[in-house]
Every structure is written in C-alpha cells, then in structure tokens.
Amino acid sequence: MAVASPSDPYRQLPSIDDLLRTESGALWLNRFPRSVVVEELRGALAEARRAIAGGREPAAVNAVADRRLRRLEQSSLRPVINATGVVLHTNLGRAPLPRSAIEAIAQTAGGYSNLEYDLSAGRRGRRDVHAGTWLERLLGAPALVVNNNAAAIFLILNELSAGGETLVSRGELVEIGDGFRIPEILEKSGAVLREVGATNRTRIEDYRAAFDPERTRLILRVHPSNFRISGFTGRPEVAELVGLGRELGVPVVDDLGSGLLYQPLKGPSNDPPEDSLAESSSSALREEPTPRRALAAGVDLVSFSGDKLLGGPQAGIITGRAELLARLRQNPLFRALRADKLVYAALEAVLRDYVLERYDDIPVLQMLRVPADELRRRAEGWAAAIGSAAQVVPGRGLLGGGSTPGQTLSSWLVAISPGPGTTSAALERTLRAGEPAVLARIEGDRLLLDPRTVFDAQSEPLVQAVRAALSSEESGPVG
C-alpha cells in the first residue's frame, strides 16, 4: 500500500462525518433522510477522487453534495419553450393539452373514479365508455382507445391477419420514426406482409394480383406521414380499395396517423371550414385526410393518434365497423395495450371541447388558427425587446407529428444574427442549456424563433433568455 504524503490530495478530502458536522450538513439532515444524505456525500467524494485521479483540482465537496441533493428534488422531465415552430414535435411531447384536459386529469388522478364501474347498475363497467360516446358523436361510428396508434395497428393486425397475409403498397412501407416500421410491426403481430406494387406507384390491379383467396386477410393503407415521393407516383383512391376489399371479402384498414377531427361536423364531406382557419394553415390541413372521410368512403377500420392533430393525450383510436371492434376488444392484447385512466380523463375533455366547438381552447388548433398578422405582431414585440440583433422575417413552420409532409405553415419569425465572436450554433446551445430551456431553429448563421408554438406566458421568459444569451456570448468565449 502506498504511504500517503502530507500533501496527498486524497488526504485533503473531508470525511463524511466532517461534512455532516458542518452547517450545511445540519441543513441537509433537516431536509433529507440521513441515508440519502450519506449516499450523496459518498457520490460527491467519489467525484472529487475521480478529478484527482485525472490530475484535476476537485470542486468543493460541500457544493457538489449540495447540488446533488437539490437535484433529487427536481424532475428530469422539465418544461421547455418550443420556439421551433413545429406544432407537433414528437421529441417535445407532441400536443400540449387544453385546460379542460388538465383539470380532468387533476380531478381523476388523486382519487377513485367510476373508471370501470357502472354507477347506475352497481356493477363492473367498461373503461372505454368514457371516451367512446364522445368519439361516436364526433366520428359517426363506434370507437375504442388503446395506448397509442402503434398499439392500435398492432392489435388490428394481430386480430384480423395473424397467420395470414396483409397487402400493403410498397410506397407505404414507412418508418414513422423512433423504431416504428410498418414491416416490423406486421411481423411481430403474426401477420405476413405481402408487398404490392412499386415504391413510387401502386395500382388497384396490383392489389388484385397479390390477392390469394387462401391467405389474404387484410388490405392495409398507411398514411406516408413523414415522407413524400414526387414525380411519377400514384396509389389508388381509398374508395377503389374499399370496392376491391368488398369484392374479395377482405377488410380494408386505413392507418391515418394524425386523426384530424377539426371539421364542421356536417356529414361526410369534411373539409376544414376555411373561414375559421388561418390562411397560413388551411392549405396544410386541407391535404390531411380525416377519419370521417375515410369512414364515409367505406373503410372498415380507421386508426389514428390522440396526440397529433387531434390535440389530446397519447392514445391510439380505432373506429369503424362494430363487429370488428368487438373482436378487437376480445383480444387479450387489448388488455395489454389499454389506456390509463388519466388518458381517458384527458381524452374525454378534449373530445368534449370539439363537440362544444371550443376550438380555441385546444392549443394545437389555436396554433393552427392564429392569423398571420397576430404572429407578426408578436414577432415584432419580441424583436423590439431583444434589440438590434433581432429582425422580423417571413418564414415557415411545420405541422410535424406524422402529418402530411411538405405542408408548411407560413409564419413571421424573429431572426437573431449573433454578433462578432460567436455563432448561431453557440447561441442555440446556450438557449437550450438555459432555465427555462428555449429550443430554436438554426438557418445559416441565423437563429430563428417562431412565435406560433410559444405560449403568451412564455414570451417574457423567452425574451429574457435571448437577451441573457446574447450578452453572455458577447462577453464570454466562443462556444
């Protein structure tokens, strides 16, 4: 064993007992269990020893321990300011919920509820009645809810196609992001993928040619969501597929992805009402297929997400023919993929907002409906408060979240040109590391901030964060 010299830096480190006897030690013990304090002190001492071993000066153990203990009280899931202009940003948690949904969650979370209890009959009930009646009212067909749309597709494929073939166009064998690939979900569900047509073009005759009376169980149509093929392209209209499905006796399932419910609710033709949609987003939404339109075309089952254009909590919604839904409900996977009571509480509240046409209470819709001159006014306010580095420019936001790609939202942005000695990338990093974290876009050497996705109450903190970042970049080193 090496004999430590008096100047041995390891020897300079305080002991746990020393630390517990300090003034901070007393404060920690007041606030946290002793075992937790000791554990974090050990961690802080280990950090110091690692620094010494690496030839660096260790930070004050006391301060490190204090930081570690305080971090235990903080949530790892932190709010961020989304100034990217991407309304449904999957990495930022997709749809912010309306106030009604937040209140419903708060009311349900801390106590008991009639989640699966029929209060009038005094016996077990079904959890899907809560959102079900609202969904049926909005969609004109019964529906059921599972954990997310990936789960919805998995359940449908397992129930209707396991052991047999599902026909899918080669142009629709997409990956939706973060590991959701149609071919892989199909395989795991027990269904066999039968690819149809070519990547860029699939005709109705291709489906007919791929049909095998012994093996074909399902025709699946998938919204290509996050990519677009251009040039010599085509796929059959949904009505053509429905006609073929009827003729061949196999159900047609449409995975719509986003599930736009915003519509005048006046029967099958459901173009978003133009008068109530901002110019900037009406064309983007007009391209988006709706569940009602798919049902009106005769699709047997339609599935979509709860937290995309619908603007609600994470959920997968399946609607369509009652006898098929009854089969899905009987499948043991339905139990495994079921949605939580907080999701039902939130979903029911959002759906009620739709029925009562409280569209401006739904943040996703509010962001899509905000008029361009309102965005411009907000951008001008920010720019004036930020100062000479900021300039208001026209630009584009995105729907995001697997909605029709290439559809942008015209917006007014604040462009920040960082001063000499720094870069837009360094500024972006500083803002992202701040408290609150601000997420922006970079385009060339400019940082872009889009007011569309920033809540009013966040304007002030955003401006402060940008001002602080600009002044620290000026005085500090280039990051």
Ligand SMILES: *Cc1c(COP(=O)(O)O)cnc(C)c1O
């Ligand atoms: C987003 C999307 C999914 C996955 O939905 P989640 O709710 O994220 O599970 C599936 N299919 C399509 C077409 C999508 O756009």
